[in-house]
Amino acid sequence: MTALAGPSADTFWALSLRRWNAVCWVLFAAMAVGIVMMGLPGEGMYQALGLLGCVVLSYALLDRFPDNRFVRPHVYLTVLVLAIGGLAYLRTSYAALFMVTLPHYWMFGRTPRASMGFLGLATATTLLGSWLQQGWSAEFLGETAVSTLIVVAVGVLIGLWAHSVVEQSTERARLIEELEQTQARLSEAHQRQGAADERERLAREIHDTLAQGFASIVVLAEAARAGITADPARSAQQLRSIESTARENLAEARELVGSGQRPEQAAAGSVAQTLRRILDRFVEDTGLTVDTTLADLGCDQQTRIALLRCTQESLANVRKHAHASTVGVVLARRPYGVELEITDDGTGFVVGDSAGFGLDGMRKRLAELGGRLTVTSSVGDGTRVLATIPLEIPGDLEGAA
Known part of the structure; x- marks a missing residue:
C-alpha cells in the first residue's frame, strides 16, 4: 500500500x-x-x-x-x-x-x-x-x-x-x-504473514519430499544391512533403491533451493502414470501387495502435485506405522471433481490422537485447492484416506489399470 x-x-x-x-x-x-x-x-x-x-x-x-x-x-x-x-x-x-x-x-x-x-x-x-x-x-x-x-x-x-x-x-x-x-502496521503484518506462509509451504514441501525420501533411505539401508548375508540379491536391490531415492532427493533439493517453487518435475506426465511409478517403487521397496484402480485424468499441475503428495504421505505412513499386508489405491473422476482413496489393512490408529505434520500438511494443501481430506481409522481395522478436489475435467479419458 x-x-x-x-x-x-x-x-x-x-x-x-x-x-x-x-x-x-x-x-x-x-x-x-x-x-x-x-x-x-x-x-x-x-x-x-x-x-x-x-x-x-x-x-x-x-x-x-x-x-x-x-x-x-x-x-x-x-x-x-x-x-x-x-x-x-x-x-x-x-x-x-x-x-x-x-x-x-x-x-x-x-x-x-x-x-x-x-x-x-x-x-x-x-x-x-x-x-x-x-x-x-x-x-x-x-x-x-x-x-x-x-x-x-x-x-x-x-x-x-x-x-x-x-x-x-x-x-x-x-x-x-x-x-x-x-498502513505501516498492516504492511508489516502482511510481510510477517507472507513469511510465515512461505515457511509453512517450504516445511510442507520438505516434509513431503526430502523427509520422506530420507525416511525411505533409512528403512532400506536397515533392511539391506540386515539381509546382506542371507539374501544378497535382495540387499543389492535395496541398495539400488537407496541410490535412486537419494538421486531423486538431490533433484528435489536443487529444485527447492534454485527456484523456491513447488518442484515441477514431480507432476510430469499424467497423474495415473506418476502414481504407477510411485506405487511400483513402493512395492519394490516393501514387498506389500498393492491393488490399484487409476483413472487416466487430465488436470492442472497444482492438482497433480497435491494428489502425488497425498499418495506419498499416505504410503509413508503405511510403511512406518500400519504394519499392513495390502494397500489399495483408487483414483477416480466424480461429478464434483477428482477423488483419491488410499486404504490399508494395517493396525489402524485413533484419528483424534494423531498430531503428526503429515496429515495436517495434506489437509492444508488440499484446502488451498478447495479440496478436503477425510481420514477414517480405528485400532485393528486399518485406515482409509480420502482426498477430494473439486475440478472440472473436460474431455479426459477414464481408464483403469
Missing part, C-alpha cells in the same frame, strides 16, 4: 510563521522610520521609539529563544499591549503597529480564548491612551474609536477563520498520521 503523504499542520504553521517574521522585521523598520519622520515634539519621538524598541526586542528574543522560560509568548503579548497603548497616548502611528501585529495575537495566544483576551486588552489600552490624549472629542468618537473597533472586528473574524483552518489542518494531519501508522 502507498501511504498518504502531505505536510503536517506543525510544518505548515512553522513555515507560515517564518515568512511572517520576515515581513514583521520590514514593517518594524518602516514604522521606526515613520516615527522619526513625524518629528514628534519634545521627547515624544524618543518615547515612541523606546516603546517600539521594547516590542522589537521582545519579539526578537521570542523568535531567537522560543524555549526560554523568561521569554514566553504571553510576555511578548503583554509588552505589545502596553506599547500600543503608549503609542496611542503619544498620538503616533499606533494604528500601523496594531494592524501589523494583529496576527501575533492568534499566533502566540495558544488558544482562541487567550487570543481574544489579549486582543481585547490591546483594544482597551489603545482606546484608553487615545482618550487620555484627546478626551471625549469628536475626533476620538468619530475616528479613533470607530476605526479601532473596525480593525479589531476584522482581526477577530480573520483570526477565528484562521484558527478554524489550522484546527482542520491539525485534525487532518492527525488522521493522515494515524492512517500512515495503520
Whole structure:
C-alpha cells in the first residue's frame, strides 16, 4: 500500500510563521522610520521609539529563544499591549503597529480564548491612551474609536477563520498520521504473514519430499544391512533403491533451493502414470501387495502435485506405522471433481490422537485447492484416506489399470 503523504499542520504553521517574521522585521523598520519622520515634539519621538524598541526586542528574543522560560509568548503579548497603548497616548502611528501585529495575537495566544483576551486588552489600552490624549472629542468618537473597533472586528473574524483552518489542518494531519501508522502496521503484518506462509509451504514441501525420501533411505539401508548375508540379491536391490531415492532427493533439493517453487518435475506426465511409478517403487521397496484402480485424468499441475503428495504421505505412513499386508489405491473422476482413496489393512490408529505434520500438511494443501481430506481409522481395522478436489475435467479419458 502507498501511504498518504502531505505536510503536517506543525510544518505548515512553522513555515507560515517564518515568512511572517520576515515581513514583521520590514514593517518594524518602516514604522521606526515613520516615527522619526513625524518629528514628534519634545521627547515624544524618543518615547515612541523606546516603546517600539521594547516590542522589537521582545519579539526578537521570542523568535531567537522560543524555549526560554523568561521569554514566553504571553510576555511578548503583554509588552505589545502596553506599547500600543503608549503609542496611542503619544498620538503616533499606533494604528500601523496594531494592524501589523494583529496576527501575533492568534499566533502566540495558544488558544482562541487567550487570543481574544489579549486582543481585547490591546483594544482597551489603545482606546484608553487615545482618550487620555484627546478626551471625549469628536475626533476620538468619530475616528479613533470607530476605526479601532473596525480593525479589531476584522482581526477577530480573520483570526477565528484562521484558527478554524489550522484546527482542520491539525485534525487532518492527525488522521493522515494515524492512517500512515495503520498502513505501516498492516504492511508489516502482511510481510510477517507472507513469511510465515512461505515457511509453512517450504516445511510442507520438505516434509513431503526430502523427509520422506530420507525416511525411505533409512528403512532400506536397515533392511539391506540386515539381509546382506542371507539374501544378497535382495540387499543389492535395496541398495539400488537407496541410490535412486537419494538421486531423486538431490533433484528435489536443487529444485527447492534454485527456484523456491513447488518442484515441477514431480507432476510430469499424467497423474495415473506418476502414481504407477510411485506405487511400483513402493512395492519394490516393501514387498506389500498393492491393488490399484487409476483413472487416466487430465488436470492442472497444482492438482497433480497435491494428489502425488497425498499418495506419498499416505504410503509413508503405511510403511512406518500400519504394519499392513495390502494397500489399495483408487483414483477416480466424480461429478464434483477428482477423488483419491488410499486404504490399508494395517493396525489402524485413533484419528483424534494423531498430531503428526503429515496429515495436517495434506489437509492444508488440499484446502488451498478447495479440496478436503477425510481420514477414517480405528485400532485393528486399518485406515482409509480420502482426498477430494473439486475440478472440472473436460474431455479426459477414464481408464483403469
